[in-house]
Each structure stands twice: as C-alpha cells, then as structure tokens.
Amino acid sequence: xxxxxxxxxxxxxxxxxxxxxNCTSSKTLYGLYWYKQKxxxxxxxxxxxxxxxxxKSHEKITAKLDEKKQQSSLHITASQPSHAGIYLCGAxxxxxxxxxxxxxxxxxxxVIP
Amino acid sequence: xxxxxxxPRHKITKRGQNVTFRCDPISEHNRLYWYRQTLGQGPExxxxxxxxxxxxxxxxxxxxxxxxxxxxxxxxxxxxxxxQGDSAMYLCASSLAATHTGxxxxxxxxxxxxx
Numbered sequence: 001x002x003x004x005x006x007x008x009x010x011x012x013x014x015x016x017x018x019x020x021x022n023c024t025s026s027k028t029l030y031g032l033y034w035y036k037q038k039x040x041x042x043x044x045x046x047x048x049x050x051x052x053x054x055x056k057s058h059e060k061i062t063a064k065l066d067e068k069k070q071q072s073s074l075h076i077t078a079s080q081p082s083h084a085g086i087y088l089c090g091a092x093x094x095x096x097x098x099x100x101x102x103x104x105x106x107x108x109x110x111v112i113p
Numbered sequence: 114x115x116x117x118x119x120x121p122r123h124k125i126t127k128r129g130q131n132v133t134f135r136c137d138p139i140s141e142h143n144r145l146y147w148y149r150q151t152l153g154q155g156p157e158x159x160x161x162x163x164x165x166x167x168x169x170x171x172x173x174x175x176x177x178x179x180x181x182x183x184x185x186x187x188x189x190x191x192x193x194x195x196x197q198g199d200s201a202m203y204l205c206a207s208s209l210a211a212t213h214t215g216x217x218x219x220x221x222x223x224x225x226x227x228x
Contacts, residue, residue, distance in 0.1 A: 004155075033215050041221055042117070042204060043156070048215030088155050092215075100169060101217060103148075103155035 004089055004104035012110045013079050021107045023072045023089030031092035032072045033101065034063050038085050046074075076109075084111045115139060117220035119205050125226045126195055133191045134223040138207030145188050146217060147180055148204040149173075156204055162188060163210060195227045 003026045013019050023032070031050055035043040047056045049065035049072060056063055060077045076083055086106040093100040118137045126132050138145050143164050148156035159178070160170045164185035177195075182188040192199055202224050206217040 031215055040202075040224075042219035043206075043217070044219075045216040090155075100158055100161060101146075101215075102158055105153070105155045 004091055004102065006087075006089060006104040006107050008107060009105070010108040010110075012112065015080060015111055015113050016078055019076050019079055019109070021074045021087050021109075023074070023104055025070045025091055027070070029065065029069045029072070029091050031101075032065050032069075033090040034061075034072070034074050035088045035090060035103075036085050037088060037106070043088065079109075079111045081111045081113055084109055117205055117207050117218050119203075119220035119223045121223060122221060123224045123226075125228065127228050128195060128197060130195055131191065131193045132195055132225060133189055134203050134205075134225075135187060135189050136205030136207075136220060137187045138205070139218055140186075142207035142209050142218070143185065144208045144210050145182055146206040146208075147188070147190050148206065150202045150204055150222070151200075159190075192225075195225075197227045200225055200227045 005024045007022045033048050034046040036046055037043045047058055047063050052067040052069045054065045063074045065072045086108050088103050088106045090101045090103045093102055120135045124132055146161040147159040149159055150156045158171050159174050160180050161168055162182040165182050177193045180190045202222040204219055204222045206219045208217050
C-alpha cells in the first residue's frame with residue numbers, strides 16, 4: 001500500500017522567515033492534498049494537486065507537485081504565528097475514484113514572534 | 114452550524130467498557146469517513162460510507178470496532194471491550210462524492226482515554 005513520508009518532522013522558525021515542508025510518496029500520486037491541523041482539533045483543507053508540475057497558492061502558502069508525481073512541497077513565505085500547527089499531506093489511494101485518503105505523519109510548525 | 118459535529122468531544126473510560134461516538138456530517142454530504150489519530154501521527158483511515166453503505170473497512174480495525182450509518186445521515190462508531198491501545202482521537206469527515214474536489218470536511222474529533 002502507499003505510504004507517505006514528511007520532512008522535517010518538526011520545524012521552529014522565527015516570524016517572517018520562509019520555510020518548506022516536503023512530502024514523499026512510495027507510489028505515484030493521483031491526488032495530493034495538504035491539510036493543516038491545530039493541536040487537538042480537526043483538519044482544515046488547504047489545497048489539492050493532481051497534475052505533474054502543478055503549483056497552487058493560497059495567501060502565503062504555495063504547494064507544488066513534482067513532474068514525476070511522487071513528491072510535493074509546501075512553502076510558506078514570511079511566516080506568521082497564525083501559520084503554526086501541524087501540516088499533513090494526504091493522497092488518494094485509488095486512481096479512478098476519490099474514496100480513501102491516507103495521510104502522512106505530519107510536520108509540526110512553530111513560529112516564534 | 115453547518116459543519117461536521119462529533120459527540121462526545123472527550124470520553125474517559127475504564128478498560129473493558131464499551132464506548133460509542135457519534136458523527137453528524139454536513140447535511141448534503143453522502144460520504145462519511147472515520148479516522149483515528151494518535152499523538153504525533155497522521156490520521157489513520159478506519160472506514161468510510163457512501164450513503165448508508167459501508168464501502169471499506171481498514172484491516173487495522175479489529176472485530177471490537179463497528180461503525181454504522183443507518184439512514185445515510187449520522188454515523189456511530191462503537192468500540193467494545195476497550196483496551197488502553199484504543200486511546201486516541203477519533204476523527205470524522207464528510208464529503209460530497211459527486212463533486213469531490215479532494216476536500217474532506219473534518220469534525221473537531223472525539224478524544225478517547227482508556228484507563
């Protein structure tokens with residue numbers, strides 16, 4: 001079955017700094033999702049990538065799926081305390097239908113004011 | 114409130130007791146998912162429904178776990194004879210299959226502590 005790895009496991013940055021979180025899959029990604037989770041709460045959808053080379057942005061967060069569709073990166077520009085939380089990548093298990101999403105272990109981000 | 118709601122938010126029980134969690138999805142959503150999350154880990158898929166049909170159940174789910182969605186609306190997840198290893202956050206999510214954009218709408222979770 002497909003497995004997702006994320007790096008780094010945790011990250012502490014100074015406010016205003018840029019940062020990148022990576023997600024690597026053991027298999028081709030048919031749908032790659034990024035979610036954010038506040039500690040002890042549910043997940044909030046950030047964006048979905050499907051095509052190789054695709055890049056999407058939402059406010060100061062940009063995510064990209066590589067051409068081979070096995071790696072994705074999430075980049076935050078000029079980080080703010082509001083960006084703190086756990087970032088999770090998720091992937092569709094099935095190429096032909098959106099049914100089951102599996103998640104990586106998450107990257108914990110702390111932003112120091 | 115039009116979001117996914119879960120009840121109870123917190124449950125503390127003694128080993129061997131049965132517990133039940135309820136999830137109310139967004140009303141027009143026909144898909145409903147259960148995930149389990151332990152500290153420092155990502156959510157693990159447990160099971161999902163399309164309307165009232167349970168389409169898949171994870172091999173991780175022992176026979177002590179059962180989920181239902183009797184009328185295709187709310188769902189319950191029951192754990193029988195709880196064990197300390199069942200302590201986790203149980204997350205429910207819903208989506209609309211026909212226009213699936215990849216977005217699952219998650220509830221706040223039900224945290225289970227088994228003593």
